[in-house]
Amino acid sequence: MYLARCVLLSLLVATSAASPQHDIISRQNGGTGYSVKQPPLTTPWTDKVGTEPWPEYPRPQLQRPKWQNLNGVWSYQNASNLDAVQTPPFGQQLGRKVLVPSCLESGLSGIQDSFTLYSWFSNTFKVSSDWKNQKIILNFDAVDYEATVFVNGKKAGFHRGGYFRFSLDITQHVKLGQENELLVFVHDPTDYGDAVIPIGKQTLRPSHIFYTPCSGIWQTVWLEAVPQNHITKLDLDANMDGRVNVTVHTSAANATSNVMVTIHEDGKVLKTHSGPSNRPFQFSVESPDLWSPDSPKLYNVTVQLGNDKVQSYTGFRTITKGKVDGVVRPLLNGEFVFMFGTLDQGYWPDGLHTPPTKEAMIYDLKVLKSLGFNMVRKHIKVETELFYQACDELGLLVIQDMPSLRPSQSKTNPVDCSSSPILPNAEQQNEFSRQLDLLIDQFKSFPSIATWVIYNEGWGQITDYFPEIELTKRVKQLDPTRLVDSVTGWYDHGVGDFSDNHHYANPQCGTPFYSINSSPYDETRIGFQGEFGGVGNNVSIEHLWNNQAAIDTINQTYEIDETIESWNYRSHLLLGELADQVKRFACSGGVWTQTTDVEGEVNGLMTYDRRLKRVDEDQWKKDIQALYDAAAARSNATTSTP
Template sequence: MKYNFLSLIFFLVLASVVQAQTINTNPILTSWATDVNSNLPLPEYPRPQMERDSWQNLNGQWEYTILDKGAELPEDFVGKITVPFPVESYLSNVMQSVGAEKELWYQRTFTIENSQRRGRVLLHFGGVDWEAEVFVNGESVGTHQGGYDPFSFDIKDYLQRGKDQEITVRVWDPSDDGPQPRGKQVNQPRGIWYTPVTGIWQTVWLEFVPENFITKVKINPDWDNGSFLVETMAEVGAGEFKVEVRLLEDDELVVQGTLGEELVLTIPNPKSWSPDNPYLYDLEISLKQGNKLIDKVKSYSALRKISIGYDENGMQVMELNGQPLFQYGPLDQGWWPDGLYTAPTDEALLFDIEKTKELGFNMIRKHVKVEPSRWYYHCDRLGMLVWQDMPSGDMGNVWESKPGIYRKGLNRERTSQSEEIFKTEWKAIMDAFHHFPSIVVWVPFNEAWGQFKTKEITEWTQQHDPSRLVNSASGGNFELEGNKLVGDIFDVHNYPDPVMPSPDLFGKVNILTLGEYGGLGLPVENHTWQEKDNWGYQSFKNQEELWKRYQQLIDDLKLLLPKGLAAAVYTQTTDVEVEVNGLMTYDRKVIKFPVEAMRKLHEGLYLKNF
């Protein structure tokens, strides 16, 4: 981050303070905390991009214990934990730290009917931070590393006779003692670094599928041709299989082809998706053998195109569906005072997006965290553009100054193991969330946090998903390739006032953006994580002072648009722990700005494009 003098003083003071407490055992709560059904929290279907009717939610009360790392499968457990809330969180009913020297164990039983055994039985985990080994009836089914990507195991062969079955999960998470992606989690929370998140933090569920079943559907919108390109993957045995894709509208369209073939579904009079008109098409994908229906899933998609265009001065701009669109949104950390990484309810998860939209933003930068699939589904439904960060990890970069070039960091030397962990999880995240049309920008690195091999990672990201733009390093450590920066975007950070990258450097060969700015702070009494020592990049005494300063920031921001600024990100959606920079308080009970006035103020940012 590029700081003003006051911000620099703050961070020098902050660096001298070590906060011993890792768990706040008396946090403020959101209004949704009392709505949580501890026996079945977050009951909604967790994978809206590929939906089946035959499933079973396993959220709720599990047994837990915390043992030394390397301990054997436990026979005794110390209490109950509410899954899927992290063990450190209030809503888990545990609120206990774990650390790198310990492992967290879960166990529960579930009932399965004979009719559910006819095909395969898939055990799904939306997210477990960080390393998870899964046992069914005492036998190890498999191990997964990665705190942000969903995974599953076929457990049919591990089921016993009778209805009652047992699941045990071992979790190890070294937090900031390890090289793995972790975002803003640290063992000693302070400043911009927050409480650790260990264990299961997204929905656990069973899915009952046929012996031959669809494993993945990849839908690419071809906006230029009004088409969807649909590729279906399946696990099948001997025989010939075909795929049928059906568009579920008044005038149904159907296309058939061979399994694994990319099918083209061309739509007469296509409707484009945008923030103003987030139109979604419902699809149904069937696996057939001859004329026999074997498996079927429901999905959806949207026709939209994100691309690079040029303004009247030859500066690069972001275009949505062939039209320039200034993108403006908040930095969104995705943290909750009662659930930490996990929103208390689906209504709570939706609330942040709805309020962001009401305040007049058209984009969200999801900051060094990945959300559950339903969050992106809500963005798709509501018409909210998303910049998706890769969660950072393996910190410790050396910083340098390159006057006038905003190049502030050096690539970090990471071990081969650390590099492989990053690459594996980044690919898994991109694959798992490729489906969601709201995601328009991938951000591999933030401010040189753990940044390594920038050119290699950026170019691989562009090749792996050419349908989106790539912001190689939001706010720092850019690499040159010829006369341009690696990636599509030249992104700087500055607090609190808006600035932009110099158009004289790489302005006509990179999109110019302001990846972070603002951070105006206002602690609201009875709505803070702690009673004192809360902070913002620039603090205010009341909402009137705060609003006046924000209006000045927008006036200054508007001056940059004619010079070629293509997007900006304001810090941030909500307060988070000791940070009070939010548009809302951490408990979401107070919106600090006048909603309608802010929405009208933001409208002026988009007028130059139309």
């Protein structure tokens, strides 16, 4: 009887996975004009998005004057399968309108469908004749998950990876001064079938801590004009001693040209230095003001290669670890920094992965900063580069997670009903490693990023051997200037800079006690509370994700406090426990869960719509300051490198 029931359930799951896709396909021709679909919950910025979203220059560390934003209302239609890419709908009017950038599953997209596995996006653009004799680069800041791009009927390129920028040289396909057709095919399997890809908390079947997915073009699309030989990427690191490490990557990757780097402040040139392109070189600036959360000083940088001149910025700071009074600590500019922040999911009820506006995105960060947090853990998601620029400017350290592979899911054998975790095969693991490289390469020049996280709570982590050993070496090779938290939470095999504990609600930070799934504190590494807190407080329907399935999971929250007053009381006790562990043991930082509610989770400092703050601000400021005071009291000894 049990065996038959197991087989039947497997068949039902397979059927339910396929049916929604068929429903979406049958509706693909509905509607012709763009309008916001009513999401289950709005924010104060929902009505401010309009039809020209995200007008800001999207690449703050490599800026050029000649660029063109392609965000706005595009045409869209669903496709039936992966073979559709072989027959592009050139010159055809697609049936629906979509806002770019956005997630197809969001209200702001104007689509708000589910199971959008295969999609076509279409737009037209004109390029000024002023761009003649220059290369024309088409930039996509993020498309989830695979994108095949066509310009004027010709394939211009392909990219895989839902969180990272890619650029295409489309010069040969573009007609200056005329309408050009841009067609993009997107395939996003999320966790459909046997797919094992970096998805973070996305799932096609949202439930409590796993959320509505994001498919499609969800970050800015834009054009720029560049010289024939041009700068493609800047690697900038400036340390506390004033030493600047630079690599100027160019389109002539196998050639070496002279580049000029200038550090300046308020119109005053502090240093000019020339060096070779495509090779690392160094120079020094005398007595710079250092970057820290208390004083987030940034310096402007100009880089010139022939006729190509770009603007950037950097901050002088050094992130290391060392022993303070015999305890291994994270060090910022040679001093113990107690890193305390929130688990920051980066989800929005109206835009999902895409914040409605830059103002909205920065609002979250300003709330954290105003309460006294000096750090944010960007949780298994990657943001637009403007997010990290804001952290640089506000003075918020960033612990940056690699988006996890298929999280915490298992498959059932229909024959014997045995269960086994869904883990990557060799090819999928190699792809995870490649995209980890993309994460480091794209974001390693932002001063605020202090730590890279490879695995979260064992999600997608192979345990019959330990891939984090080689991955940690690889991350250190790509970026030797930061710390690596190889495994935040479970399945710790002694690798990386942190001994990281997850426990709800009470902390167990650098202590001689721990619980199931976590590991004993390792005194050779930094004692850290990667997640704790998580206490919840239910609210009225106007602040909830109005989806009954999500509402039904609210009681899965680690703890529910019936009033905001009791929620603040419990938070006060837990923060006090953490402070006590800082005083008594080897706790060097922590991550409170979380910045905001998300769908069926109600444990945020703010509700999901950002309209209600739960925090007693005076209490939280005092409790957070008490953590820093406790850490400072442990920091009076000489610091040494372990």
